[in-house]
Amino acid sequence: MQADRLKGIKSKIYHMSVLYVEDDKDVREQTTKNLELFFSKVVSFENAVDGLSYFKSNPVDIVFTDINMPQISGLEMIEKIKKIDPNVKVVIFSAYDKTEFFTKAIALGVDMYILKPFTIEKLLDTFEKIAQTSKNLIYLDGGFYWDKKSSNLLKENRSIKLTKNEILLLELLLSSKNKIISSLDIENAVFDDDLNNNKRVRNLISRFNKKIGYMLIENIYSQGYKIKCIS
Known part of the structure; x- marks a missing residue:
């Protein structure tokens, strides 16, 4: 059953391209490997400045990002990205659970807010929700x-x-x-x-x-x- 679930999720989202921004090297490398199992193209960066620069000339379908990063925060990057493409899907991975961050994320049009640390099962649930929001496609x-x-x-x-x-x-x-x-x-x-x-x-x-x-x-x-x- 689990194999069928994984296959079903992948068939619905594999065509999508992903931008992933995370400043923690170990988390970034492991999560990138997991993302690459389900998405056809995954590009990762260690800071939001480089992530934003990439997005400006390389549109993607989904942005996964942390919040607390050097130079500019993930929320600042999202705000700028949404001005370029209001329809891009955005998922936040963050340890911050304060109301102010949730409120800001909602105001920016973030699709999902996932608290760290997250399990593989939580990641799969996130992918399934992404697939469900694409039901018109x-x-x-x-x-x-x-x-x-x-x-x-x-x-x-x-x-x-x-x-x-x-x-x-x-x-x-x-x-x-x-x-x-x-x-x-x-x-x-x-x-x-x-x-x-x-x-x-x-x-x-x-x-x-x-x-x-x-x-x-x-x-x-x-x-x-x-x-x-x-x-």
């Missing part, structure tokens, strides 16, 4: 994911601008994500006229794959098209 191949609520395609927490027809195309393919959709069905769902010309379907999909720099929609010979999904 469909995870796609190549590090992409689709937000069903906002009809946005994202990668590394950044939205990719799509045309109306591209959105309709993705919504159709994702409505039957494990099935092959024929060119005719795509044409009927995406285009507003009665013309029967599958060349424009090929062109639409070709332009889309080229735009995102990845063959996310594949052509199944003589059958139709299918989108590459993870979950």
